[in-house]
Amino acid sequence: MMAALKPAVTRQITHVLFDMDGLLLDTEKFYTVVQEKILADYGKTFDWSLKAKMMGKKALEAGQIFIQDTGLTGLLTPEEFIQRREVMLHAMFPESDLMPGAERLIRHLHAKNIPMAIATSSHRRHFELKSTKHGPLFSLMHHVVTGDDPSVVHGKPAPDIFLVAADRFEDPDLKVANVLVFEDAPSGVAAAHAAGMPVVMVPDPNLATSLCQEADQVLASLNDFDYAHWGLPSMSSEQ
Numbered sequence: 001m002m003a004a005l006k007p008a009v010t011r012q013i014t015h016v017l018f019d020m021d022g023l024l025l026d027t028e029k030f031y032t033v034v035q036e037k038i039l040a041d042y043g044k045t046f047d048w049s050l051k052a053k054m055m056g057k058k059a060l061e062a063g064q065i066f067i068q069d070t071g072l073t074g075l076l077t078p079e080e081f082i083q084r085r086e087v088m089l090h091a092m093f094p095e096s097d098l099m100p101g102a103e104r105l106i107r108h109l110h111a112k113n114i115p116m117a118i119a120t121s122s123h124r125r126h127f128e129l130k131s132t133k134h135g136p137l138f139s140l141m142h143h144v145v146t147g148d149d150p151s152v153v154h155g156k157p158a159p160d161i162f163l164v165a166a167d168r169f170e171d172p173d174l175k176v177a178n179v180l181v182f183e184d185a186p187s188g189v190a191a192a193h194a195a196g197m198p199v200v201m202v203p204d205p206n207l208a209t210s211l212c213q214e215a216d217q218v219l220a221s222l223n224d225f226d227y228a229h230w231g232l233p234s235m236s237s238e239q
């Protein structure tokens with residue numbers, strides 16, 4: 001009997017880059033709650049169309065979008081926005097939990113010697129707070145690049161952070177076409193493609209599907225990741 005045809009391998013992925021907020025960690029909800037509270041002080045409401053523009057962005061850029069989009073120019077500066085957000089987020093971040101499937105995926109790729117790194121727009125100090133409960137797991141990463149890194153001149157959707165993260169594997173044989181990015185935000189998907197990298201998107205269910213069209217693959221959860229499709233060793237493989 002003929003063996004079942006394996007799905008065609010469309011890529012031979014050699015390295016993996018993970019976004020963090022909303023992809024590895026369930027932290028976008030903290031930003032939403034805090035931004036809703038700030039807007040409520042001005043009698044305004046926060047919605048997912050604004051959220052979609054802010055997610056994945058560096059803090060100041062997100063602040064500028066928040067203020068311009070809600071008509072708070074002149075009433076609130078981006079710096080004041082960040083400062084007011086910071087106070088509330090500081091208490092929430094250490095409670096950050098992993099997204100479904102994140103731990104299993106990271107541990108599997110590490111066991112199969114696939115180099116991984118995190119590339120997050122978050123500031124380093126926020127990364128440290130958010131990873132409070134996840135030190136051992138995140139120690140499996142080859143490195144972590146944060147949004148305040150001096151080498152990350154332009155934030156997502158610019159390619160900077162993913163190119164810097166790829167460079168820091170220090171692998172002369174690395175090809176960006178074989179570096180797989182995992183993202184939750186449209187800006188992150190755009191940044192990955194700008195860097196020449198394929199990207200798997202795991203969007204929040206509230207994100208408009210029209211904003212999820214660019215990714216190479218869209219999953220409901222990291223649990224649904226198809227290793228074989230990307231030329232990666234599957235859970236059952238002896239590789």
Ligand SMILES: O=P(O)(O)OC[C@H](O)CO
Pocket residue numbers: 019020021022031054055056057058059119120121122123185188
């Ligand atoms: O999704 P990240 O990890 O690049 O960072 C997200 C921002 O800090 C908040 O949307």
Ligand SMILES: [Mg+2]
Pocket residue numbers: 019020021022023055056183184185188
């Ligand atoms: Mg994200």
